[in-house]
Amino acid sequence: MYLVGSFALGDADEHSDCDFLVVLRELPHGAGEQAVRDLWAELPRRPGKWTHDLEGSYALLSDLADNATIGRPWSPLFPTRSR
Secondary structure, three states: OEEEOHHHHOOOOOOOOEEEEEEEOOOOOHHHHHHHHHHHHHHHHOOOOOOOOEEEEEEEHHHHOOHHHOOOOOOOOOOOEOO
């Protein structure tokens, strides 16, 4: 998991969201996939700023290691914002 965006660049302020990238060897299936979906569905109902200001991307390691995949959308399986 990597921090990306304004926090990673040192440009974040009190209005920034928190962007992150999760690198996966393979996409989760079954219970693993459902657990991630459930977490993203629940996050906006939790208290606190960061439960509403997260933006995540999920990318396969194999896609990141191959320039031929530049421009290919990352995993559509999971929501990416907690708003």
